[in-house]
Amino acid sequence: NYDALKAFNEDTQMRSDWTFALCTGEERIKDADGKKAHPTQKPEALLHRVLLSATKPGDVVLDPFFGTGTTGAAAKRLGRHYIGIERDETYAKVAEKRIKAVLPAAPEDLAVMGSKRNEPKVPFGALVEAGLLRPGDRLYCPKGEREARVRADGSLVAGSLTGSIHKMGALFENAPACNGWTYWRFKSDQGLRSIDALRAEIRAGMQ
Structure with missing residues (x-):
């Protein structure tokens, strides 16, 4: 999705190294005691860009280390299907609740710029x-x-x-x-x- 990323980056070719803020504040999921639900929760912005760069609406995304479901949340929001594998039941329950609350974008808003070569x-x-x-x-x-x-x-x-x-x-x-x-x-x-x-x-x- 070269052209989609270029449009995302204001018509400039996207660099191969990306900078994102740490997952903090309201995005950071906490447990009932107010502690971090997962020690290495990734910012959803990172998964948004990964999915935008490598998938299209309707594609299936596999995350074998699902954690608290950041990949699933980003996938649902962007109209992708997902398969998540997580052995920790606590993390899996957090992920399920989190993803259930995500509202996907309208189908007409999910299209990405195609390559002119195609x-x-x-x-x-x-x-x-x-x-x-x-x-x-x-x-x-x-x-x-x-x-x-x-x-x-x-x-x-x-x-x-x-x-x-x-x-x-x-x-x-x-x-x-x-x-x-x-x-x-x-x-x-x-x-x-x-x-x-x-x-x-x-x-x-x-x-």
């Missing part, structure tokens, strides 16, 4: 086939200063230059390569918009 491939020509762009329409560079025309076969032409959206973007920028989906813009009622928005429309119809 999204359906959409050729630029599909936008022309679908009528989202038409032969003769103009596409513009990010600043809107230069333009190229769309052709029926999904290629672009500008003067003597012709090629795919990627090749033409690279030629315009005198660069070795270019991602045409993020480079080219089309005119809309909201001004210039990325053609990637049109690709998203095609993908939405494929699901």
Whole structure:
């Protein structure tokens, strides 16, 4: 779930080392005598991030050292199933009571950002086939200063230059390569918009 963690971290790649506060205060579970119910209770925030990074809603999580159920609580809250193994009956009872009180998030709020690599491939020509762009329409560079025309076969032409959206973007920028989906813009009622928005429309119809 690389993209989900990146979104979690404000569009910055998540580091491999994490820092969390100790499990204290109201989160720390106490027994009837006011003592710690478990000596090494983990903060639920840690399990939240672990599950977010490695699982999806509906997955089953196994914790063979269940303790007071931090994994189970985080799993239930995030819409995951869980199996907990704990030999200490006292800890198991605490875990059962704790998890029973957890309210899971609504299903529509549990979806995580998927990887773009897993999204359906959409050729630029599909936008022309679908009528989202038409032969003769103009596409513009990010600043809107230069333009190229769309052709029926999904290629672009500008003067003597012709090629795919990627090749033409690279030629315009005198660069070795270019991602045409993020480079080219089309005119809309909201001004210039990325053609990637049109690709998203095609993908939405494929699901």
